[in-house]
Amino acid sequence: MNDWQCFFLIPIVGLHYRAKDKLTSKRYSVESNINQPEKYFITKGIDTFFIEVYNIAKFTGLFFKDLFTPPVEPREIINQCYEIGYRSLALISVTGFIIGAVFTKQSRPSLANFGATSWLPSLVGIAIIKALAPLVTALICAGKVGSGIGAELGSMRVSEQIDAIEMSGTDPFKYLVVTRVMATTFMIPVLVFYMALIAMMGSFVNVSINEHTSFTTFINAALGDINFMDYASCIVRAMVYGLTIGIISCYKGFNTAGGTEGVGKAANASVVLPMFLIFIEEVFIVQIFNWLKHV
Amino acid sequence: MYNSQPDKEIVISIHGLYKSFDECPVLQGINMEVYKSENVIVLGPSGSGKSVLIKLIAGLLKPEAGSVKVMGKEVGKLDKRELMGLRTKIGFSFQGSALYDSMTVYENMEFALVRQFKNMHGGEVRKTIREMLEAIGLGNAKNKMPSELSGGQKKRIGIARTLILRPEIMLYDEPTAGLDPVTSGGINDLINEVQIKNKTTSIIITHDLTCAKKTGDRLFIMHNGKFIKEGSFDEVFASKDERIKPFYDYNFTQ
Ligand SMILES: Nc1ncnc2c1ncn2[C@@H]1O[C@H](COP(=O)(O)OP(=O)(O)O)[C@@H](O)[C@H]1O
Numbered sequence: 312m313n314d315w316q317c318f319f320l321i322p323i324v325g326l327h328y329r330a331k332d333k334l335t336s337k338r339y340s341v342e343s344n345i346n347q348p349e350k351y352f353i354t355k356g357i358d359t360f361f362i363e364v365y366n367i368a369k370f371t372g373l374f375f376k377d378l379f380t381p382p383v384e385p386r387e388i389i390n391q392c393y394e395i396g397y398r399s400l401a402l403i404s405v406t407g408f409i410i411g412a413v414f415t416k417q418s419r420p421s422l423a424n425f426g427a428t429s430w431l432p433s434l435v436g437i438a439i440i441k442a443l444a445p446l447v448t449a450l451i452c453a454g455k456v457g458s459g460i461g462a463e464l465g466s467m468r469v470s471e472q473i474d475a476i477e478m479s480g481t482d483p484f485k486y487l488v489v490t491r492v493m494a495t496t497f498m499i500p501v502l503v504f505y506m507a508l509i510a511m512m513g514s515f516v517n518v519s520i521n522e523h524t525s526f527t528t529f530i531n532a533a534l535g536d537i538n539f540m541d542y543a544s545c546i547v548r549a550m551v552y553g554l555t556i557g558i559i560s561c562y563k564g565f566n567t568a569g570g571t572e573g574v575g576k577a578a579n580a581s582v583v584l585p586m587f588l589i590f591i592e593e594v595f596i597v598q599i600f601n602w603l604k605h606v
Numbered sequence: 607m608y609n610s611q612p613d614k615e616i617v618i619s620i621h622g623l624y625k626s627f628d629e630c631p632v633l634q635g636i637n638m639e640v641y642k643s644e645n646v647i648v649l650g651p652s653g654s655g656k657s658v659l660i661k662l663i664a665g666l667l668k669p670e671a672g673s674v675k676v677m678g679k680e681v682g683k684l685d686k687r688e689l690m691g692l693r694t695k696i697g698f699s700f701q702g703s704a705l706y707d708s709m710t711v712y713e714n715m716e717f718a719l720v721r722q723f724k725n726m727h728g729g730e731v732r733k734t735i736r737e738m739l740e741a742i743g744l745g746n747a748k749n750k751m752p753s754e755l756s757g758g759q760k761k762r763i764g765i766a767r768t769l770i771l772r773p774e775i776m777l778y779d780e781p782t783a784g785l786d787p788v789t790s791g792g793i794n795d796l797i798n799e800v801q802i803k804n805k806t807t808s809i810i811i812t813h814d815l816t817c818a819k820k821t822g823d824r825l826f827i828m829h830n831g832k833f834i835k836e837g838s839f840d841e842v843f844a845s846k847d848e849r850i851k852p853f854y855d856y857n858f859t860q
């Protein structure tokens with residue numbers, strides 16, 4: 312089966328199970344997910360995969376629906392932005408600085424062979440904005456933020472805290488999921504630009520040791536070849552990665568079953584699956600932006 | 607156990623209720639009626655589906671077949687808004703307390719209170735919470751995190767967090783399980799006090815026959831997803847049924 316056939320199968324199998332999704336409750340609940348079908352449509356493995364895709368799509372749909380319906384939880388959104396954004400700053404700073412410094416140091420000899428070390432800032436700028444900052448930040452956050460959300464919501468699920476929120480007359484999907492997904496979607500782009508800045512500073516340390524350039528000249532050279540589309544692509548990617556991390560880790564945490572072991576599995580899947588998806592999305596978004604540039 | 611003459615207004619009525627998980631049957635035809643301001647005890651071996659039953663009443667799970675009516679409304683058929691509305695009238699004290707462990711005791715108490723009583727002002731909220739905590743003897747635990755509390759303290763706060771909302775129906779899932787006799791006695795008194803003061807209708811799941819005897823107006827014995835006996839404490843335990851006797855023997859005659 313090639314890729315395209317595979318893509319056509321998603322809606323087909325999805326619709327097949329949608330028809331079986333009899334539950335009338337519009338609210339998201341673990342119960343309204345499709346779990347084990349009585350009879351498999353293709354084979355167990357493939358069906359389970361498509362059921363998961365269908366459930367995640369439904370989860371995402373509900374997120375967008377709830378995003379625009381009151382009540383919003385401003386305090387919890389700010390709280391989550393703080394947890395997700397501010398608490399990742401130290402990690403992002405260290406990794407960003409090292410990436411900038413090491414990348415510059417390693418690229419220098421190759422450019423020196425051509426006597427082209429003056430291109431170094433521009434090379435660094437392109438590499439960081441176009442490739443490294445979004446991808447590396449997203450991967451680090453998938454590890455730090457994703458596992459945190461997966462484990463937190465997972466343990467809230469198994470210790471019945473999510474049921475308790477529900478019983479208090481508050482919608483746990485809104486209170487826990489919508490706030491966290493919003494926070495990741497807005498904080499990852501911020502962290503990406505923060506990392507780009509720190510990586511530039513790391514790079515500047517190496518450049519200033521070898522050449523006598525001021526930071527302004529360096530930045531101007533570094534950002535000289537970056538155009539609007541590159542920034543747009545960078546922001547779009549960062550938001551999509553943020554959304555992916557938020558949705559998948561919340562989905563896994565929110566649907567945890569099976570006690571402590573289940574929490575471990577949820578936390579693990581909350582890291583592995585977003586990381587994998589981020590790479591897939593990278594390929595697509597870069598393709599789309601390249602195509603947009605040429606029309 | 608002060609309400610031997612309930613005023614016969616039906617608050618919860620369950621008919622032919624079935625529920626299973628992945629082909630594993632749990633509830634198999636439950637029938638039950640609970641009257642206003644009555645304490646009903648559900649007794650049964652662990653794993654018999656007692657927690658599942660009250661989760662169905664609270665709408666946390668969906669019935670497979672049969673009907674669950676709470677205050678005249680079919681719980682399984684309510685939409686999101688109606689269900690939320692109904693839940694503000696139902697208090698649920700979870701088996702494992704289910705305190706929000708990222709929040710302090712005070713914030714745990716405050717969470718639902720400020721959401722359900724939106725026009726209650728700050729001073730009033732603080733006063734209500736302080737009084738409630740003092741009533742359960744935990745006035746100084748206000749700023750502690752749940753992880754710093756003992757099992758009994760958590761249980762009391764879990765119950766207090768629900769009672770502070772003055773629900774019309776209380777569902778207690780093993781309120782005294784694993785607690786010392788003194789704390790258990792305190793919880794039994796609390797359950798009775800709530801019944802008298804607020805005219806609350808309660809379902810109490812327990813293994814503790816002292817609790818059942820002190821608080822219960824009627825007992826239901828659950829076995830393999832069905833009720834096999836119902837009646838007052840003395841009626842139920844006058845039975846020689848081999849499925850019921852062990853509870854009594856273990857609690858009182860050993
Ligand atoms: N969410 C669930 N998913 C699958 N099985 C469940 C779930 N909740 C309860 N069960 C099963 O239902 C049965 C009854 O559980 P429960 O009502 O918690 O028993 P108890 O009477 O001790 O409270 C158990 O066998 C349990 O494994």
Ligand SMILES: [Mg+2]
Binds near residue numbers: 656657658701779
């Ligand atoms: Mg139980």
